[in-house]
Amino acid sequence: MHVCVIGGGIAGLSAAATLASEGIQVTLLDAASQLGGRARTVAIEYNTQVHQLDNGQHILLGAYSETLKLLQQIGVNEKNAFLRMPLSLQLHVNSQIGFKLKTSRYLPAPINQLLGFLFCHGLKLHERISAIKFMAKLKKTNFQIGEDEPLAIFLLKNKQHGNIINLLWEPLCLAALNTPIQLASTKIFLNVLRDTFKNKSDSDFLLPKLDLSQLFSQPITSYLKRKNVSIFLNKRVKSITESKTGYKVSTKDETYDASHVIIAISPVRLRNVLGDLPKLHYIAEQTDSYHYQPITTIYLQYAPTASLSSPMLGLANTFSQWVFDRGILCNQHGLMAVIISAEGEHQSLTQDALALKVAQELKAAFPQLDKPLWHKVISEKRATFSCNVNLPRPAQVTPYTNLYLAGDYTYAEYPATIEGAVRSGISCANLIYH
Numbered sequence: 001m002h003v004c005v006i007g008g009g010i011a012g013l014s015a016a017a018t019l020a021s022e023g024i025q026v027t028l029l030d031a032a033s034q035l036g037g038r039a040r041t042v043a044i045e046y047n048t049q050v051h052q053l054d055n056g057q058h059i060l061l062g063a064y065s066e067t068l069k070l071l072q073q074i075g076v077n078e079k080n081a082f083l084r085m086p087l088s089l090q091l092h093v094n095s096q097i098g099f100k101l102k103t104s105r106y107l108p109a110p111i112n113q114l115l116g117f118l119f120c121h122g123l124k125l126h127e128r129i130s131a132i133k134f135m136a137k138l139k140k141t142n143f144q145i146g147e148d149e150p151l152a153i154f155l156l157k158n159k160q161h162g163n164i165i166n167l168l169w170e171p172l173c174l175a176a177l178n179t180p181i182q183l184a185s186t187k188i189f190l191n192v193l194r195d196t197f198k199n200k201s202d203s204d205f206l207l208p209k210l211d212l213s214q215l216f217s218q219p220i221t222s223y224l225k226r227k228n229v230s231i232f233l234n235k236r237v238k239s240i241t242e243s244k245t246g247y248k249v250s251t252k253d254e255t256y257d258a259s260h261v262i263i264a265i266s267p268v269r270l271r272n273v274l275g276d277l278p279k280l281h282y283i284a285e286q287t288d289s290y291h292y293q294p295i296t297t298i299y300l301q302y303a304p305t306a307s308l309s310s311p312m313l314g315l316a317n318t319f320s321q322w323v324f325d326r327g328i329l330c331n332q333h334g335l336m337a338v339i340i341s342a343e344g345e346h347q348s349l350t351q352d353a354l355a356l357k358v359a360q361e362l363k364a365a366f367p368q369l370d371k372p373l374w375h376k377v378i379s380e381k382r383a384t385f386s387c388n389v390n391l392p393r394p395a396q397v398t399p400y401t402n403l404y405l406a407g408d409y410t411y412a413e414y415p416a417t418i419e420g421a422v423r424s425g426i427s428c429a430n431l432i433y434h
Helices: 010-021 065-073 111-118 125-140 151-157 163-177 186-196 212-226 267-273 278-288 326-330 351-365 418-433
Strands: 002-006 025-029 041-046 049-054 082-085 088-093 096-102 205-208 230-232 239-243 246-250 255-258 260-263 292-301 312-315 322-325 335-341 374-385 403-405
Touching (some): 010 418, 049 292, 049 335, 096 111, 096 163, 125 186, 151 186, 246 260, 403 418
Parallel strands (some): 002 260, 260 403
Antiparallel strands (some): 239 246
16 A cells, blocks of 8 residues: 655645554655645745744634644644633724623533623623524534525524624634635534534634744654655646556656555645546536635734733724734744735735734734834735635545545535644545555
8 A cells, every 4th residue: 555645735744644653655745845735934034034934823723623633643742832722802993992702711611601702891781692592592403504605694694793793703704714704604604613612622722832834844744754754845746647556646757656645735726637537527627616715914023022912812893803922922022913814905905005004903902012123914815715605515535446635625514724624634544544
C-alpha cells in the first residue's frame, strides 16, 4: 500500500499524519513552497525588523475535537499553543460596550449558557427572553430543520430581529460561516451551534498563542518526517490516471505510482487534475458553481505599550468586526489584528485607505490607542467557499476505487473551517486502512 496525498493544506496534512501513524507509506505533494495551505505565516520587514504575521487570525472552538486530537498526536501542547477562554462576546459601539455575553466554565451546560443569555448586556429584557426561547426550541429539535433557507429569513421567522441579529446572530454567522447572513445556510449554522453548545467546554474559544506555522505546518512536518513520509514541495499535479497497480500521479517533471490517492486541493483547482478521470467531471461541475468569500486581516502596529482590555473584542456598525491583541496572545506587543469576514463595502477601498479607516474605527472604540506606526493588509480573496443554502458538497468516496477527496468542502456538516478540513482528511485515511 502506497498512498499519494495531493495537497499540503490542513486536510492533506491530517490525512497524511493519520495514515503515517498506522505505518502506511505516504507521499505528499504540494504545489506551494510551504505546507499549511491557507493556515500559514508570512514574514514582512519594517524598519529592518522582520515580523511574522498569519495570513488570517484563526479561532478554534472547544468543539473542535478532531483538531485538538491531531495537535496532541503531533506533539503540540494545548496550554502552550492556545489561550482557552469561556465563551465571551463583547462588541463595542463607538467608545461604549454595546453588547456583552459571558459564560462561566464553573457551571454545567446548559445553565451557564442560559445565564449568559439572561444577563447579557446590550439587549432589552424581552430580547434576551426571545433569544433564550429560540435556543430552547433549537435544542428541543436537536438543531435540525426541514428545508434549508437563508439564515436571515429563518431568524425573522423565529422572532429574532433588531439588536438580537445585529449584535449576536450576525457576528456569529460571519465568524463561523464567513458568509453574509442573507446568503448563509441555516442548516450549517445550526450544526455549528449544536456542537458549540453541546457541553460547556465545547463553546470555549481557543485563541492561538503561536503563529500558524508554529501551530500546524511545522509540527506536522516534523511528525511526518519522523514517520518517513516523503514530502515534495513546488510539485503541482497535472494529471491523475489509472494504472494496473492503482494510479499514476504526474507533475511537470515526475510521475509517482500509488495504490491509493487522496486529492486534498482547493475546489478551485479540482478541474485541473480531473481531466483524465471522467467519472469525476460532475464534481468539477458542482464546485465550478461555488462562490467564494474573502477574509481581510488588517495588522496595525502601535507603540509596544498599547493594549486592549481583552485579547479578542468585537466592533459593531463598522467595517472592523473583530480585533485581536497579539501582544496578549503572541507577545507581539502593540500589534492589533483586525478581521473583516465576507464580502462588503470595504472591498472598494485601497489597502492604505482601508487601514486608515480601520485605525479610525479602533480609535473611536478604544481612545487609548494612538496613531499606528505601520500597517499591513492581507486579503485572502478566496478564503472560504460561500456557505450558501443547499450548496452541493461532494463526499470523500468517489466512483473510482481507492481514490478519495479531502477538504473542508467535502465535510458536508460544517462550513469551511479547520475542523472540517481535519475531519475530512481523517475520514479519507480511515476509509483506506479500516
